[in-house]
Amino acid sequence: MSWVSTATYYERINRIVQKRSPPMASAPLLIESLDFCELYALREEHDWKRAAGVLIDSARRLEAAGAEGLIIGANSMHRLYDDVAAAVGIPILHIAEYVGLAMKRAGVSSAALLGTRNVMTESFYRKRLVAHGIDLLPPNLDYVAMLDRIIYEELMVGKVTREAERTLKTIITNKAQEGASAIVLACTELDLVVDVDANVLPIFDSTRIHCQAAADWILGQESVN
Numbered sequence: 001m002s003w004v005s006t007a008t009y010y011e012r013i014n015r016i017v018q019k020r021s022p023p024m025a026s027a028p029l030l031i032e033s034l035d036f037c038e039l040y041a042l043r044e045e046h047d048w049k050r051a052a053g054v055l056i057d058s059a060r061r062l063e064a065a066g067a068e069g070l071i072i073g074a075n076s077m078h079r080l081y082d083d084v085a086a087a088v089g090i091p092i093l094h095i096a097e098y099v100g101l102a103m104k105r106a107g108v109s110s111a112a113l114l115g116t117r118n119v120m121t122e123s124f125y126r127k128r129l130v131a132h133g134i135d136l137l138p139p140n141l142d143y144v145a146m147l148d149r150i151i152y153e154e155l156m157v158g159k160v161t162r163e164a165e166r167t168l169k170t171i172i173t174n175k176a177q178e179g180a181s182a183i184v185l186a187c188t189e190l191d192l193v194v195d196v197d198a199n200v201l202p203i204f205d206s207t208r209i210h211c212q213a214a215a216d217w218i219l220g221q222e223s224v225n
Contacts, residue, residue, distance in 0.1 A: 001074035005188035016215035100132035112175035115186030155189035
């Protein structure tokens with residue numbers, strides 16, 4: 001939901017649509033870019049309730065403008081998925097649901113989840129993956145703190161550093177040693193510092209998977225549960 005991941009979503013969805021359509025094709029999209037100052041690093045329940053109101057209002061505006069389906073371009077904001085889904089009459093493509101489906105198709109049985117604090121430690125995201133038969137390693141609180149700092153202080157403002165790349169490489173290597181057979185990048189900016197296509201473990205990038213799901217839905221009007 002940062003401007004960084006908004007740009008990534010727009011480009012990736014359009015590239016997929018263009019690849020599968022005539023060369024001049026582009027994806028029919030309505031985008032509401034929210035002020036992320038109001039929505040990041042939420043901790044208290046009253047803050048989440050306020051954020052739910054922001055997302056619900058946005059979803060309703062997009063529906064009224066003609067959107068036939070929605071995606072929420074942030075893993076952490078899927079904590080509010082049920083609230084937003086109940087407020088509109090159009091489907092919302094849940095990012096963790098599609099990540100779980102991709103992992104199930106690939107035959108993955110165990111994985112480590114990397115993302116913001118609430119994604120790594122709360123149940124709203126983890127339970128979606130577990131429902132697809134994925135055994136998730138418990139979160140390491142030291143890594144949680146490291147990732148929160150990198151995500152909120154660097155990646156979400158467009159800052160990419162070699163130190164962050166080295167930190168993620170070390171975390172992924174350690175997770176492999178702990179028994180993970182795959183890594184889930186459950187933050188829409190983490191692919192800025194992780195080489196998704198060349199690593200010690202298979203990487204399931206939630207952003208790529210979500211963009212693919214959105215493009216598939218646009219092109220084929222797939223049903224959403």
